[in-house]
Amino acid sequence: MYSVPKLGDYSQESLEKAFAELRAAFDAEAQAPLDEAGWKAFRDRWLGRKSGILTQINEQWLKAAPAEAKREVGRRLNDLRAAIEAGVESARGGASAAAGASGERVDVTLPGIRRPLGAEHPVLRTMNEIVAVFRAMGYSVGEGPEIETDYYNFEALNFPPNHPARDSQDTLFVAGQEAKPPRERLLLRTHTSPMQIRVMEKQPPPVRIVVPGKVYRHDTPDASHSPLFHQVEGFAVDTNITFSDLKGTLDHAMKALFGSSVKTRFSPSFFPFTEPSADVAITCFKCNGKGRIGETPCRVCKQSGWIELLGSGMVDPAVFGFVKANGYDPEKISGFAFGMGVDRIAMIKYEIDDISLLFQGDVRFLEQFA
Numbered sequence: 001m002y003s004v005p006k007l008g009d010y011s012q013e014s015l016e017k018a019f020a021e022l023r024a025a026f027d028a029e030a031q032a033p034l035d036e037a038g039w040k041a042f043r044d045r046w047l048g049r050k051s052g053i054l055t056q057i058n059e060q061w062l063k064a065a066p067a068e069a070k071r072e073v074g075r076r077l078n079d080l081r082a083a084i085e086a087g088v089e090s091a092r093g094g095a096s097a098a099a100g101a102s103g104e105r106v107d108v109t110l111p112g113i114r115r116p117l118g119a120e121h122p123v124l125r126t127m128n129e130i131v132a133v134f135r136a137m138g139y140s141v142g143e144g145p146e147i148e149t150d151y152y153n154f155e156a157l158n159f160p161p162n163h164p165a166r167d168s169q170d171t172l173f174v175a176g177q178e179a180k181p182p183r184e185r186l187l188l189r190t191h192t193s194p195m196q197i198r199v200m201e202k203q204p205p206p207v208r209i210v211v212p213g214k215v216y217r218h219d220t221p222d223a224s225h226s227p228l229f230h231q232v233e234g235f236a237v238d239t240n241i242t243f244s245d246l247k248g249t250l251d252h253a254m255k256a257l258f259g260s261s262v263k264t265r266f267s268p269s270f271f272p273f274t275e276p277s278a279d280v281a282i283t284c285f286k287c288n289g290k291g292r293i294g295e296t297p298c299r300v301c302k303q304s305g306w307i308e309l310l311g312s313g314m315v316d317p318a319v320f321g322f323v324k325a326n327g328y329d330p331e332k333i334s335g336f337a338f339g340m341g342v343d344r345i346a347m348i349k350y351e352i353d354d355i356s357l358l359f360q361g362d363v364r365f366l367e368q369f370a
């Protein structure tokens with residue numbers, strides 16, 4: 001245990017020297033960095049009630065002082081006590097800051113936090129691939145409103161009111177519009193084709209554009225139907241555009257998407273806004289059009305060797321008649337149009353057998369595409 005030295009005498013000079021030595025000893029100790037336990041020992045050594053240094057000074061210097069020196073020793077002791085209490089308190093701040101810092105220290109031996117990697121949704125990825133193929137051929141990319149008028153969705157695409165072709169597109173109408181004229185009533189677009197009219201109203205020919213987007217139909221959900229799905233619309237209008245251009249463009253696009261060995265097949269079809277119209281099929285990229293892989297029947301093309309992929313045709317001259325501006329004269333210009341279902345293409349490409357998987361947001365399904 002530390003013992004304070006004996007005072008030789010109580011002269012001013014020797015008191016000055018003794019207190020100055022104590023103060024210097026305290027200051028030297030207070031400067032050393034301390035952890036929590038070290039600080040407690042330091043505090044007790046100087047301020048301990050029973051045998052701390054201040055207590056010893058009180059006992060040995062002050063109480064033993066002759067009457068005429070008591071006042072002077074008491075004053076010096078009080079000064080020293082104030083300095084020591086302040087010094088002990090500020091050393092405590094340093095000790096707890098050191099303790100806090102060591103508590104937050106980075107432990108580099110702990111395993112890291114693994115963040116799951118994000119990935120493009122298979123529908124978006126397929127849509128981007130389709131769009132990229134047409135961009136490379138010089139097509140621009142546009143988007144249109146998902147809430148559309150009856151006029152743009154049907155009438156201007158040559159679906160007259162009450163035409164039976166409207167029935168094939170189970171339409172979701174916006175409620176409460178009975179007061180409006182039929183052509184102004186709002187609906188969820190059933191296809192991306194309304195953008196044909198909207199684009200031609202905005203710009204004169206030539207036009208080459210693809211329009212990816214969501215479309216809606218009143219379909220009961222099952223493995224191959226969803227009330228929401230995606231299409232990419234494309235069309236080109238210029239002078240001297242022929243059916244050969246349509247065939248060449250789509251043949252190139254299908255090879256770019258599914259591999260250079262696929263063949264395309266065009267078969268007659270009907271759409272009100274194209275004439276002539278054609279459905280386009282490609283040879284199955286899984287079985288190379290054979291319908292079987294070895295002895296196993298091909299699931300992708302259901303053994304037919306062909307996969308129906310899109311609708312297409314030459315723009316019906318009547319459609320140009322609905323474009324009032326920009327000089328779309330069917331006598332001078334012609335064009336072709338096509339539309340493909342993105343979800344269906346994604347399902348075929350990735351062999352997904354239920355369309356609802358695309359929209360459930362289930363990470364266990366989606367992480368397969370990461």
Ligand SMILES: [Zn+2]
Nearest residue numbers: 284287298301
């Ligand atoms: Zn096949």
